[in-house]
Amino acid sequence: xxxxxxxxxxxxxxxxxxxxxxxMLVIMFINFMIDLGVSGLSLGAMLKNLPYSYFxxxxxxxxxxxxxxxxxxxxxxxxxxRIIQDTQQYLLTLPVPKNTFAASRLVSGILRSVVxxxxxxxxxxxxxxxxxxxxxxxxxIMFVYSGAVAGLSIAAASMANSxxxxxxxxxxxxxxxxFFSTQFYPPGNMxxxxxxxxxxxxxxxxxxxxxxxxxxxxxxxxxxxxxVAQFLYLGALSAALMLAGFLLYRRTMEY
Amino acid sequence: xxxxxxxxxxxxxxxxxxxxxxxxxxKEIFGLLGPNGAxxxxxxxxxxxxxxxxxxxxxxxxxxxxxxxxxxKSMIGISFQDPKYDRILxxxxxxxxxxxxxxxxxxxxDRRIDEVLEKFGLTAxxxxxxxxLSGGTKKKIENAKVFVQRPKIAVFDEPTAYLDVPSRxxxxxxxxxxxxxGSTVLLATNMMDEAxxxxxxVGIMNKGxxxxxxEPSALKxxxxxxxxxxxxxxxxxxxxxxxxSKVEEVKEAxxxxxxxxxxxxNGRGLLPHVINLVSAKGGKVQxxxxxxxxxxxxxxxxxxxxxx
Amino acid sequence: MNGKPSTLSxxxxxxxxDLRTLVRSPFILINRTIFFLIQLFVFxxxxxxxxxxLGFNYFDFYSVGAVVSTITSIAFIIGEDLFEEEELGLLDYxxxxxFGHSLFVVGxxxxxxxxxxxxxxxxxxxxxxxxxxxxxxxxxASLAIIFVLATGISGLSITLAMLIRNANxxxxxxxxxxxxxxxxxxxxxxxxFMPKVLQPVASYSPVTAASDLVRAIVxxxxxxxxxETVVLLLFVGVFFGLGSAFLFRKLEGxxxx
Numbered sequence: 001x002x003x004x005x006x007x008x009x010x011x012x013x014x015x016x017x018x019x020x021x022x023x024m025l026v027i028m029f030i031n032f033m034i035d036l037g038v039s040g041l042s043l044g045a046m047l048k049n050l051p052y053s054y055f056x057x058x059x060x061x062x063x064x065x066x067x068x069x070x071x072x073x074x075x076x077x078x079x080x081x082r083i084i085q086d087t088q089q090y091l092l093t094l095p096v097p098k099n100t101f102a103a104s105r106l107v108s109g110i111l112r113s114v115v116x117x118x119x120x121x122x123x124x125x126x127x128x129x130x131x132x133x134x135x136x137x138x139x140x141i142m143f144v145y146s147g148a149v150a151g152l153s154i155a156a157a158s159m160a161n162s163x164x165x166x167x168x169x170x171x172x173x174x175x176x177x178x179f180f181s182t183q184f185y186p187p188g189n190m191x192x193x194x195x196x197x198x199x200x201x202x203x204x205x206x207x208x209x210x211x212x213x214x215x216x217x218x219x220x221x222x223x224x225x226x227x228v229a230q231f232l233y234l235g236a237l238s239a240a241l242m243l244a245g246f247l248l249y250r251r252t253m254e255y
Numbered sequence: 256x257x258x259x260x261x262x263x264x265x266x267x268x269x270x271x272x273x274x275x276x277x278x279x280x281x282k283e284i285f286g287l288l289g290p291n292g293a294x295x296x297x298x299x300x301x302x303x304x305x306x307x308x309x310x311x312x313x314x315x316x317x318x319x320x321x322x323x324x325x326x327x328k329s330m331i332g333i334s335f336q337d338p339k340y341d342r343i344l345x346x347x348x349x350x351x352x353x354x355x356x357x358x359x360x361x362x363x364x365d366r367r368i369d370e371v372l373e374k375f376g377l378t379a380x381x382x383x384x385x386x387x388l389s390g391g392t393k394k395k396i397e398n399a400k401v402f403v404q405r406p407k408i409a410v411f412d413e414p415t416a417y418l419d420v421p422s423r424x425x426x427x428x429x430x431x432x433x434x435x436x437g438s439t440v441l442l443a444t445n446m447m448d449e450a451x452x453x454x455x456x457v458g459i460m461n462k463g464x465x466x467x468x469x470e471p472s473a474l475k476x477x478x479x480x481x482x483x484x485x486x487x488x489x490x491x492x493x494x495x496x497x498x499x500s501k502v503e504e505v506k507e508a509x510x511x512x513x514x515x516x517x518x519x520x521n522g523r524g525l526l527p528h529v530i531n532l533v534s535a536k537g538g539k540v541q542x543x544x545x546x547x548x549x550x551x552x553x554x555x556x557x558x559x560x561x562x563x
Numbered sequence: 564m565n566g567k568p569s570t571l572s573x574x575x576x577x578x579x580x581d582l583r584t585l586v587r588s589p590f591i592l593i594n595r596t597i598f599f600l601i602q603l604f605v606f607x608x609x610x611x612x613x614x615x616x617l618g619f620n621y622f623d624f625y626s627v628g629a630v631v632s633t634i635t636s637i638a639f640i641i642g643e644d645l646f647e648e649e650e651l652g653l654l655d656y657x658x659x660x661x662f663g664h665s666l667f668v669v670g671x672x673x674x675x676x677x678x679x680x681x682x683x684x685x686x687x688x689x690x691x692x693x694x695x696x697x698x699x700x701x702x703x704a705s706l707a708i709i710f711v712l713a714t715g716i717s718g719l720s721i722t723l724a725m726l727i728r729n730a731n732x733x734x735x736x737x738x739x740x741x742x743x744x745x746x747x748x749x750x751x752x753x754x755x756f757m758p759k760v761l762q763p764v765a766s767y768s769p770v771t772a773a774s775d776l777v778r779a780i781v782x783x784x785x786x787x788x789x790x791e792t793v794v795l796l797l798f799v800g801v802f803f804g805l806g807s808a809f810l811f812r813k814l815e816g817x818x819x820x
Contacts, residue, residue, distance in 0.1 A: 009352065010356075012352070012355075013341070013352055016341075016344060016352070017341050017344070018731070020344060021729055021731050021732045023732060024731065024732065024735065027736060031735075031742060034739070034742050035742065035746070037758065038746045038758070038761060039746050039751065041757070042752040042758070043610075043751075043752060043756075046614060046617065046621075046752055046756045047613055047614055049614075050613060054613075069735075084650075085339070085342075086337070086339060087340065089305055089335070089339060090335060090339035090340065092304075093303045093328060093331065093333050094328070094357065095328050095356070095357055095358065096356065098324075164590045164591055167591065168594045171594060172594065175601055179601050179605050179606050184609065184610060185609040185610060185613060189609055189612055189613065190609065194605055254305065254306050254307040255304050255305075255307060255321075343729070343730070343731060
């Protein structure tokens with residue numbers, strides 16, 4: 001039994017299911033453009049008094065929100081397989097080692113999210129005027145962030161036996177990621193409890209790194225505070241959430 | 256061989272399978288009979304390493320399902336009672352993926368998929384999203400997964416539910432072909448005709464327990480005093496009931512109208528003797544009907560209930 | 564032989580059914596309340612600290628928009644409910660019951676709106692209090708406006724549920740519709756700050772109309788006119804009608820996918 005081919009089979013299935021609708025990518029991109037082109041521009045026009053472009057400040061967050069929606073689909077798939085369609089029983093009878101199976105779901109969640117947000121990542125790179133190496137750094141951020149959200153969503157799906165609970169956890173996570181982060185306001189602006197929660201938010205760290213990437217148009221956002229520790233912190237946070245997702249998903253399997 | 260050794264499985268205190276000990280031999284079709292909720296699917300899932308037995312052990316081809324779940328799983332293919340696949344995908348996509356993930360080589364896989372789709376009359380619908388298809392068609396696709404995979408151990412859970420008569424016959428033929436090619440087949444059903452026709456041996460489950468195991472004919476034969484001879488005579492001969500009742504294996508003899516109804520064992524063997532008794536008393540036999548116990552009678556006897 | 568139920572009793576039965584799900588889902592009720600509070604006391608409070616040069620109180624402006632956008636979001640759920648009912652085979656049963664299909668759409672849209680109203684009533688009261696507005700009649704009028712909006716949004720959601728046959732696509736489109744409805748409106752930001760090409764579109768939005776009508780009641784210095792009322796009522800009428808039309812189409816054209 002070839003472990004790597006099992007893993008690609010599982011990933012392939014997740015891709016087929018997610019992109020079975022050929023308009024999926026288009027719809028997700030439209031979502032992103034509404035967020036950016038409507039809310040971003042409107043709030044940017046409203047907050048012209050700031051020493052930097054508020055539009056450019058919140059722009060990467062719009063793509064990260066799209067990544068959140070896409071990566072959270074992994075959890076939704078897992079939940080529906082377990083609770084509604086009972087497809088999980090079939091999947092568990094297949095000759096795929098359970099660890100490989102669980103890990104592959106996480107990987108497919110990340111890949112689906114990165115593919116979905118690729119157009120958005122390109123748009124942000126153009127808005128910021130990023131060179132190719134920094135565009136690739138931006139892409140890496142999307143990978144790591146998507147891992148965090150995929151892990152979180154699969155963890156939630158593995159624990160929730162009711163739709164209400166899963167929907168509640170999903171919206172809680174999305175609110176936490178958006179409002180308890182630096183997506184809309186700088187850290188210096190936050191009351192202490194919001195700042196404390198924001199420090200554990202993968203969105204905060206992803207945005208911090210993104211905004212510091214030296215591009216042609218985002219100079220006013222760059223403070224020069226970027227260092228490796230921030231990447232490591234985001235990576236560690238993501239790894240912890242992915243591990244939680246993996247372990248909790250494995251716990252739903254009796255073997 | 257598959258051996259269930261004292262297997263029990265409970266869910267939150269509810270004992271779904273209790274102390275099941277049973278063997279399934281290589282290359283046989285083993286019919287697993289039982290009403291809804293009898294524990295058939297739970298037992299199958301312990302073998303398929305989806306559920307871990309609360310007690311006991313399942314040995315598949317010499318390997319313990321608990322100790323070597325991945326090895327055991329690689330030998331098994333299951334067609335579930337309710338189709339379990341992604342409804343957003345087409346039949347061909349489902350079968351291709353299933354064949355791939357179960358290790359069927361591409362050229363063999365493609366050939367088998369084409370053959371199975373053609374046999375089921377699904378070639379034209381092979382690329383349609385399965386949620387657009389009828390219940391019977393969805394069931395055929397579920398069965399098709401196993402026919403493409405052709406595993407060492409094939410499990411069919413209610414394989415002909417929702418199917419029309421020609422499709423049922425087709426599926427039965429294909430299951431027998433699978434067995435003839437070397438697979439061991441576990442056929443879970445509560446359709447008596449299916450179990451009777453298909454099974455080399457039958458296991459009867461009820462309320463989580465394995466009530467009885469044996470060949471269908473042997474199980475039927477084990478029901479003493481269950482044959483019924485119905486003999487329509489030209490005239491009622493009251494003393495005939497006394498004469499017939501003297502025969503050792505006769506349990507009961509009575510007239511219903513002008514029909515002599517005899518409940519006995521070994522009806523087939525005693526029929527000539529009974530006819531002689533009737534002739535000796537001056538009666539003329541107009542018609543004879545011999546009813547032997549069915550599998551349903553066997554089930555009723557061993558479980559004390561009727562199947563739905 | 565049973566008699567035919569009256570129109571009002573049918574509507575009540577349908578509304579009551581949707582209200583039961585509210586009672587059975589305390590998580591969601593608590594959840595949405597907390598989210599609203601976070602929107603108001605975290606997002607709006609922090610953004611208004613940045614928006615010091617606007618010339619108006621952004622917190623007050625946003626607070627009304629937050630109530631309107633919350634009920635919009637809740638009213639969209641009815642379409643998801645219908646989609647799930649179809650998946651579970653319940654919709655066939657509901658449509659086989661002894662009342663017309665238009666009545667079914669009306670009942671479900673009202674059910675979605677009543678549910679939304681129950682959710683947001685405490686929020687509206689809080690916003691009025693925080694904004695320094697204390698008239699019960701005014702609060703009641705605001706709730707009535709929000710209720711009318713929610714009815715239309717429910718109708719829109721039902722229309723989408725009838726129109727879109729693909730489960731994966733449906734959930735994404737509903738999220739998109741919700742996003743577009745709220746973002747392309749004056750719920751979160753005044754129209755004048757929106758991209759010029761979108762301003763005319765947003766000015767026709769029922770969410771804009773509802774937000775402006777409520778602000779005119781609750782906040783000093785805000786006015787509105789007949790125009791907003793007409794927009795709101797037209798929206799409700801259109802989406803009730805469309806919801807019914809597409810329900811009939813669904814029945815004739817085949818099942819959900």
